[in-house]
Amino acid sequence: MKITYDKKVDAMYIYFQKGKEVARTVELADLLTADLDSTGKVIGVEILSASRQMKNQKSSFSFPLGNIPVKMLS
Numbered sequence: 001m002k003i004t005y006d007k008k009v010d011a012m013y014i015y016f017q018k019g020k021e022v023a024r025t026v027e028l029a030d031l032l033t034a035d036l037d038s039t040g041k042v043i044g045v046e047i048l049s050a051s052r053q054m055k056n057q058k059s060s061f062s063f064p065l066g067n068i069p070v071k072m073l074s
Contacts (some may be wrong), residue, residue: 012050017043027039 002015023038031048047053 010049010051012047012054013044014047015044017041 002018004015005012005014015039020037020041020043022043024036025033025035027033028045031053033046033048035043035046037043
């Protein structure tokens with residue numbers, strides 16, 4: 001897993017799979033999208049307005065990923 005942050009656009013991207021081509025993007029929630037490969041597996045997740053979303057978090061945040069709850073720890 002790799003996490004990148006683009007300060008200019010305030011976006012965080014969490015890579016789960018490396019070297020896969022994005023087949024489609026789905027909106028999971030407001031300001032949260034997931035990129036899927038051709039088999040429907042999650043390649044990565046983009047969080048827009050990341051600093052605002054993380055501002056109130058101490059050491060973790062969570063978001064739904066399909067039917068699987070995901071919790072990110074810092």
